[in-house]
Amino acid sequence: MLEQLEKIEQDALSALEMMDDQEALESWRVAYLGRSSPLMAVFDQLGQLPKDERPAIGRRANQVKQSLELKLDEKTEKLKQVELRRALETERLDITLPGRAVSLGRLHPITKTLRKVYQIFAEMGFQVYLSRDVETDEYNFQLLNFPPHHPAREMQDSFYIEGEFEEDNPLLLRTHTSPGQIRAMREYSAANPQDPPPVRIILPGMCYRHEQVTARAESQFTQVEGLAVGKTITFSDLKGTLSDFNKRMFGENVRSRFRASYFPFTEPSAEVDIECFVCGGEGCPVCKRTGWLEILGCGMVHPIVLQNGGYDPSIYTGFAFGLGPERITMLCYRIEDIRYFWANDIRFLEQF
Numbered sequence: 405m406l407e408q409l410e411k412i413e414q415d416a417l418s419a420l421e422m423m424d425d426q427e428a429l430e431s432w433r434v435a436y437l438g439r440s441s442p443l444m445a446v447f448d449q450l451g452q453l454p455k456d457e458r459p460a461i462g463r464r465a466n467q468v469k470q471s472l473e474l475k476l477d478e479k480t481e482k483l484k485q486v487e488l489r490r491a492l493e494t495e496r497l498d499i500t501l502p503g504r505a506v507s508l509g510r511l512h513p514i515t516k517t518l519r520k521v522y523q524i525f526a527e528m529g530f531q532v533y534l535s536r537d538v539e540t541d542e543y544n545f546q547l548l549n550f551p552p553h554h555p556a557r558e559m560q561d562s563f564y565i566e567g568e569f570e571e572d573n574p575l576l577l578r579t580h581t582s583p584g585q586i587r588a589m590r591e592y593s594a595a596n597p598q599d600p601p602p603v604r605i606i607l608p609g610m611c612y613r614h615e616q617v618t619a620r621a622e623s624q625f626t627q628v629e630g631l632a633v634g635k636t637i638t639f640s641d642l643k644g645t646l647s648d649f650n651k652r653m654f655g656e657n658v659r660s661r662f663r664a665s666y667f668p669f670t671e672p673s674a675e676v677d678i679e680c681f682v683c684g685g686e687g688c689p690v691c692k693r694t695g696w697l698e699i700l701g702c703g704m705v706h707p708i709v710l711q712n713g714g715y716d717p718s719i720y721t722g723f724a725f726g727l728g729p730e731r732i733t734m735l736c737y738r739i740e741d742i743r744y745f746w747a748n749d750i751r752f753l754e755q756f
């Protein structure tokens with residue numbers, strides 16, 4: 405019986421050598437380890453053997469079974485590797501297949517408008533000055549000639565920032581870009597307090613107002629402030645600069661209109677309209693039948709504001725303006741709802 409087991413093992417192992425694919429291995433398994441294999445027959449006969457021979461034969465039969473199973477596993481793994489290598493060698497990459505299109509990103513519509521505004525004012529000699537988003541009550545209101553209980557403060561309900569601050573001077577998110585006027589003038593005048601240099605800057609940035617969000621008003625939006633300070637600046641410089649801006653922004657033939665208005669930090673103040681470019685001034689839904697579109701607020705820098713910036717108002721004058729890129733973009737592209745701009749819906753953004 406032991407010799408028989410030796411022979412079964414020898415036969416099985418030399419047969420295994422010849423097997424060279426998974427299918428052949430399976431038939432080998434059936435032949436040498438399956439139900440009706442000679443090895444299983446040995447197990448079946450164990451019961452009929454004399455009692456004293458059983459343990460030795462049984463142990464040997466188990467060894468043979470384990471050794472065959474182990475060799476089968478090894479061979480299976482080896483064949484897998486061979487087949488994998490063969491597959492890699494025969495597969496070819498078809499480089500003539502068309503590639504997958506990459507979808508390009510694009511500029512946000514407000515970025516496009518801002519860049520056009522920068523371009524126009526750069527050609528007129530204005531530099532970009534970046535001021536901060538987090539301001540103090542002092543810079544956002546007080547230095548701009550808003551007294552503590554001035555009703556104009558009601559126009560701009562603010563986001564206040566909690567924390568430690570001086571009494572009556574809480575931190576807040578700027579409600580307009582105008583506090584940058586003071587920061588810029590103070591920086592310029594500090595360089596030469598006796599004879600401060602002229603200023604010609606635009607100040608773009610985000611502004612924040614604690615308002616009901618509607619199709620017309622967002623709690624976060626951009627503004628571009630403008631400031632020119634010098635010894636001979638007059639209201640006609642303001643009118644010329646802004647009329648010229650409107651022509652470059654909206655078209656050579658566009659007419660501008662200056663309407664008297666009020667801001668605490670400018671005197672006199674005005675709002676600027678352009679003739680409606682949708683209807684040419686006839687009156688339509690975009691201009692609400694008035695023929696005019698309101699574009700920006702402006703005025704001559706208030707003497708108190710010049711003083712607060714370090715510029716002697718008996719020597720210096722200046723003009724300032726503030727425009728809203730969202731509003732301009734809405735008019736140019738006929739966008740009906742300001743909330744689209746910062747909702748980040750790709751279906752809106754990919755149209756520009």
Ligand code: PHE
Pocket residue numbers: 579580581582629630667670701702703724725726727
């Ligand atoms: N800061 C004003 C606003 O937010 C706009 C403005 C800027 C008006 C500069 C006049 C001069 O409405």
